[in-house]
Amino acid sequence: xxxxxxxxxxxxxxxxxxxxxxxxxxxxxxxxxxxxxxxxxxxxxxxxxxxxxxxxxxxxxxxxxxxxxxxxxxxxxxxxxxxxxxxxxxxxxxxxxxxxxxxxxxxxxxxxxxxxxxxxxxxxxx
Numbered sequence: 849x850x851x852x853x854x855x856x857x858x859x860x861x862x863x864x865x866x867x868x869x870x871x872x873x874x875x876x877x878x879x880x881x882x883x884x885x886x887x888x889x890x891x892x893x894x895x896x897x898x899x900x901x902x903x904x905x906x907x908x909x910x911x912x913x914x915x916x917x918x919x920x921x922x923x924x925x926x927x928x929x930x931x932x933x934x935x936x937x938x939x940x941x942x943x944x945x946x947x948x949x950x951x952x953x954x955x956x957x958x959x960x961x962x963x964x965x966x967x968x969x970x971x972x973x974x
Contacts, residue, residue, distance in 0.1 A: 850874040850963050852944050857968030860934055868929040868968060870944030877920070878902055881949050882927040883956030884918060886940035886970075896942070897929060898956035900949075907954040912938075934972045941967040 856868040870882065881901050887893040897908040897918035906918050917930040927944060945961035 850946070852946060852963055852965035854942060854944050854965045854968040857942060857970045859971045859973065861974050862935060862972055864934050864972070865930070865932045866934065866970060868931065868942055868944075868970075870927040870929075870965060872925045872927070872946065875946075877925045877927075877946075878922045879948055880946040881953060881956055882918075882920060883945050883947075883958075883961060884916075884927075884929045885943045885945060885956075885958055885961075886938075887943070887967075888937075888940040891940075893943070893958055895956055895958055898954045899927065900952040900954045903952055905952060905954040907956075931970070934970075936972045939970060939972045941969050943967045 851873045853871045883898040884896040885893050899906050899918045899920050915933045920927045944965045946963045947961045
């Protein structure tokens, strides 16, 4: 059974850092592109960062470029989101999601991801 489990969320002050983890089980992670998404109260779910299968090319939303870094460790079956210089507007529930692809695209459409975790809450506040 394919499963994604996020961890690492919490309360952090503005300017601080968090590292989110997405643990995968039940499938070969190397065959899937993985995306991080977030949803704040009253807002639509949006894409944050995406990493392609295998070679690991990446893409991030303009709002997080230079602050967030997505990476993957296929051997550990995990994908990470390093978040630095956090801002209050980064507060949201963060989800990881997977989609099996043949190519090496780093574009993860929110409506096209096949498998989702249950999310981890990030709160940026002083």
